Structure formats: structure tokens, C-alpha cells
Amino acid sequence: MSAVIADAASEIALALSGEGDPYALSRALRQEDALAPAAVRVLGADALAPYALDGHPGADGAGSADAAMVREALTAFPPSGDTAAVSVWSYHGLVEASRALLPGHTTDWPAPPEPGDDWLASDPWPRLSHRASQLAALALPGLALDLTDRLTDRTEDLARGFVRAVRRRDWLQSAGLGRWLARLPRTPASLGLDNGLRFVRQMSDDPRVALHVTAAQRFFGRGR
Numbered sequence: 001m002s003a004v005i006a007d008a009a010s011e012i013a014l015a016l017s018g019e020g021d022p023y024a025l026s027r028a029l030r031q032e033d034a035l036a037p038a039a040v041r042v043l044g045a046d047a048l049a050p051y052a053l054d055g056h057p058g059a060d061g062a063g064s065a066d067a068a069m070v071r072e073a074l075t076a077f078p079p080s081g082d083t084a085a086v087s088v089w090s091y092h093g094l095v096e097a098s099r100a101l102l103p104g105h106t107t108d109w110p111a112p113p114e115p116g117d118d119w120l121a122s123d124p125w126p127r128l129s130h131r132a133s134q135l136a137a138l139a140l141p142g143l144a145l146d147l148t149d150r151l152t153d154r155t156e157d158l159a160r161g162f163v164r165a166v167r168r169r170d171w172l173q174s175a176g177l178g179r180w181l182a183r184l185p186r187t188p189a190s191l192g193l194d195n196g197l198r199f200v201r202q203m204s205d206d207p208r209v210a211l212h213v214t215a216a217q218r219f220f221g222r223g224r
Contacts (some may be wrong), residue, residue: 004029004039008047009207013214015050023050026065027148039071044090044137045097046211052101052140053218070098071141077115086134088115089147093138101140120150128154129161133176136212139183141219148183155186166196175212182222197223 009026020186021027025047030174040047079088092112099106112129113183119131123221132151138144151158158177165174178197181187201223216222 001035001038003067004033004035005042006207008039008043009211012046013207013211016053016211016214016218020060024066026069029069031065031069036069037076038075040069041077041090041094044135044159045093045140045143046215047094048097048162049137049211049215051142052201057171063102063105067098067102070094070102071109074110078110079137085116085119086131088113088136089135089144093135093144097140097143117146120147120154125154125160126164128157129165131181132158132161132174133165133173134163136176136179136215139179139215139219150186152186155181155184157186158184159169159188159191162191162193162196169203171200171209172206173214174200175204175209178223179212179216179220182216182220194215194223 008028011020011023015023025040028047029039033039048066074091077091079091083091092115095109095112099109112114119128135144135147138147158181162174162177162181165171165177175197178193178200181191181193182197187193197213197216201210204210214222217224
């Protein structure tokens with residue numbers, strides 16, 4: 001499973017960098033692979049991130065196949081009453097991304113449950129940072145606007161979490177928080193986010209780290 005996710009993350013990062021073959025989710029993940037639906041759920045909205053690029057040709061004729069893969073992932077792993085808040089947010093974000101980035105293919109899409117948001121105000125900064133980093137795939141232009149507004153109010157706490165994660169050499173959490181901080185409007189210049197993101201990318205060979213840093217660079221101009 002980890003290898004499937006890593007390979008797909010590498011393909012997405014290459015597409016965001018403007019490299020590699022033309023991107024389609026149904027090419028990055030084989031539809032016949034039994035692990036593909038789970039991989040789509042783990043990647044979340046990032047599975048469709050290349051379609052958010054200005055000038056991207058879209059699904060390049062693969063929209064129906066991509067939509068079928070997303071639908072299968074959503075159907076196979078729906079949230080239940082005891083699903084963790086982060087997983088519900090991720091599910092909600094994947095639905096939102098598919099509607100925005102696969103236009104014309106999601107007219108009868110499932111209605112996602114409303115995710116809980118109490119934690120955005122009440123969580124202490126270490127736990128908030130952990131949860132926000134798990135939702136870094138939602139840091140895409142025009143996506144998860146309510147979540148972005150709520151996290152903006154806690155920019156200082158996320159910055160503290162970023163520094164702590166770098167010091168602990170938790171590169172995936174560092175990259176996820178750095179990606180959010182690249183999007184948020186109040187990130188302090190004193191944080192040194194650009195240098196921090198470049199350092200995290202240099203220190204890690206995790207494709208998901210590369211994906212987060214590349215997204216921060218391409219969509220928000222940070223970490224170049």
C-alpha cells in the first residue's frame with residue numbers, strides 16, 4: 001500500500017513541477033489495482049491537484065475514468081458516526097475537489113457529511129498542528145475555504161508546530177504544515193518559511209514530502 005501511494009505521489013509532484021507525462025489519476029493509479037481506492041482516499045484532494053494548475057488541459061479525456069476511481073474510493077470508504085474528524089474533512093475535501101476539477105462528471109455525486117470543526121478553536125497547538133498537517137491536501141487554490149479561514153486565525157500556532165516538526169525531523173508533518181503556511185495570509189516573515197521548505201525537501205526522500213513542498217511552490221510561490 002505504501003509503495004502504491006508513494007508512486008502516485010511522485011507522479012503528482014512531477015505533474016505539479018511541469019514534468020513527466022500528461023497527468024491523469026487513472027494513469028497514475030491502475031484502475032484494476034485493488035489498492036487504488038484506498039490510495040485515492042489517502043491522497044485525498046491531491047489525487048486531482050494537477051488539474052488545479054492554470055493552463056492544465058484538464059483530465060485529457062480521462063475525466064470519466066478519473067471520476068469512476070474517485071467514486072469508488074468514496075463509496076468504499078465512507079465516513080461513519082465514529083469516523084475521526086480529520087478523515088471526514090479529507091472525505092469532504094475529495095468530494096469538493098472532484099466537483100471543482102472534474103466538471104461534468106460528478107452531477108450525481110454523494111453528499112459529504114458536514115465535518116466537525118470544534119477542534120479548530122479548542123485543540124492545543126501541538127494537536128492542531130498534527131491534524132492540520134494530515135489535511136495538507138486541502139491546501140489547494142479555492143478549496144476548503146472555511147477550513148482555511150479557521151486555520152488563518154491560528155497561524156501562529158501552526159508556525160510553532162512547523163518549527164517543532166522540523167526540530168524533531170518529522171519531515172512529513174513539516175511539509176504539510178509548511179504547505180498550509182504557504183497558503184495562509186498571515187504567516188510571519190520571521191518564520192523563514194521559504195528556507196524551511198527547501199530544507200525539508202532536501203532532508204527527505206519521501207514522495208509525499210516532495211508533493212507538499214512542490215504544491216507550496218507551484219500554487220503559492222513559497223519554498224522556491
